[in-house]
Amino acid sequence: MSLLRRCFDPIRSRWFFQKPSRQAVLPIDQGLSIYLRLDDVYSYLAVQQLTQLDELLSEQLKPLKVIISDVSAEPPNHMDVAAWHQYCLNDARILAQQHRFSFDDEKPEQPSAEALKQAKTILRHTPLRGQNFLYLLEDVFHMLWQQQYGKLRTLFAMASRHQVPQHFPERIFSHEPVRYSYFEFGQRQYQAVDDLLRLTRRLRQQNLLNGTPIFLINHIEWREHLINDAEQLAEIQAMDPELDLYIALEDPISWLLLAYIKEELAEYYDIQLKLYPLPYSGRDQFDWRLATRLSKRTEVAFTPFCRPDADAVMHMASLFYSVAEEQQLQTMYDILAAVWTDGRDLSYTPHFNALQQQLAITQLASGAEQQLLHNAEQCSALAQPDLPVLVLRIDGQQYVFNSLYRVWMIESILSRVLEQKYKAQNSKP
Template sequence: MSFFRRWFDPVRSRLFYQQPKRQDVLPIEQGLSIHLRLDDVYSYLIVQQLTQLNEILSDRIKPLKIIISSQVGEPPNGMSQEKWQKYALNDAKILAKQHGFGYDDQPELPNITALQQAKTILENTPLRDDHFLYLLEDVFHMLWQQQSGKLRTLYAMASRQHQAQQFPERIFNDEPLLVSYFEFGGRQYNAVDNLLRLTRRLKQQKLLTDNPIFLINHIEWREHLMGDAEDLANIQAMHPTLDLYLALEDPISWLLLAYIKEDLADYYNIQLKIHPLTYHGRDQFDWALATRLSKRAEVAFTPFCRPTEKSVMNMAKLYYSVAEEDRVDAMYRILKSVWARGKDLSYTPHFQRMKKKLAIKHLTDLDITQQLKDNDTVCASKDQPEFPVLVLAVDGRTYTFNSLYRVWMIESIFNNILEQKYRATPLKY
């Protein structure tokens, strides 16, 4: 496998990367669908945007189809349902604060009785289009803000005055669903994280009647949230540290490390620490997704040679063979050689050349296998659903998050810390 990757991956990846950035037109025959679950907190967030989205949807893809599932999907990364729910509730709280969603400070999962009542209300209502979307949002608020009295009243009216309706744009099913997502043109878009990506696609295909304004506090790649010199100096003086737990065979590890090192670390005086993980089989990734993310983050990508398990071990061996103060730079160069130069570090000539470039005279005697397992153990204790895992320590507090989709939290956390300090400091006249 490594032989074929060594020769064909760089060619294939270069050609793939040079293809048009996105398919010109996606089919619209199936319209736009949103998949929800009444006890999914991400569904609760996104329903607060649906009326606004529906207002600017072209008639060509209306009505917006609502698909509501009653079954929970399997949590990612081997998490238990309990740990997943705890993570999701906290993550949603962060998203709500950042983007202005309505959300309870002490959220609780809706109970079974409330869920059954809510489903009956939505199944029986004769309301359609915008009227249904307003009702949908209201019902979600009742569920997630424990407004049991209002819910019981609506349920009594719905169960007595109406029977289950059959509308093509409203579907109830039992298909497992973990988190809410949109479906358009045969593609899935995570309801919150990919909302802006979806609206860009719809706008490109002239399927919106007005400019979409969503997630107004979204932090774009390479655009710093803080430009004030005094604010910047205050953050730099805190000497923040950021621990990165990276699966080396995952291109997202390269994209994340490169972006943080090139754009954030020096700017905010962040001290990086890298903890490589054992091989997790993440070399079977979505090429299109990684390519799209690399272009948005403006990080060099392709030609690449996907690392095998042996490659991961060799990469880690090189990393731990350099002095500790030089390891971040070393990992940056190692990953760049793999993901932007097409090198196969399970191949002895490539390995030796990288060893020479890193000025390594003697390889470490450290038990690399055990070290990576130890890193895995610490990483697993963070209870995060996705890699890479990031742990930011600043101003006496620690924040844990994950994936390229949450890199914006670094600057958001810095901004929140300064706001809290300013509020605590009395004004002087």
């Protein structure tokens, strides 16, 4: 790591952490927009919230702008299109169950090309505006994603015979690539489902909502436990849950989530947590604002830090694999804490030697690079679009999910497994 980066990163991190985590006021001159794709399942979930959101918006943000794109962005993490579509369908099913969205839970599938063309024609031709258009938009998405193609054809016939294309400033048909639905406000993007509560908090802060929003009613906040009853907690612990965590050592989100999961979830539910560090992949160019905000919400220390480069990652891995397996979790916790809270540059020999001594490691093990590559192969086989990747095993079942946006699934799955166990017991004669 360069001397400039080693010295400047801790100063920069302290500045980011100490400044207000939110800009006091975001500009409202561009209003509030939502970007959709008719063939995007997250857009289908998002439109189910739009009429309620529109009712709450102040006049300053009306009308809500709807941008409908017909171009999909490239799948993330080098996934092929089929694997990405299947992941999205599975993920949307989980979101729908958790947040009570309408969804075809039995056999969800992508809408046909012909149905997409008909839906676009209906939306282009309708003279409806405001709330009426949003209701129509939601109905059209239901028809697409629940294969109600007969209803869609009827609307299409009416729209194509009796209407002409309409042009309204709040309704735009675009060819701009959109990977999944998102809101845009104040030149910032908010994922349409995962960031909806963050967006509404922002709007409330700026007095841009006329009431109290109630969205995603089963959302699990950081440091909130679903299971508080001592007997139920003991039952979960008796199931010996296991959690594998694939992490990029140069990514601060890995530190924040590892610390949070270890301190708040693994110890509480007696989860056996195992770590699989991955080779350096350049994730040190992160969103500083997001990491700072996550640090404050999870109450995990995060400053000052020194972003690891490729050499530092290898040094971190060599320390990790030089201790016994039962010591690896605490060792990685100490390593990442040294980097992300103490500003240690582990490619710098004095920092590395001091940490090695602190960890009481007398001899470094060989083969760390091969271990990282093996972990990367295992992680790739799980076909997840983002890191960290989490694999939860409990009661004979395995659940795979990813990213900070799905950490809530740990508690949700535990709660659901316990509920299913009680139902099975009660159904016995």
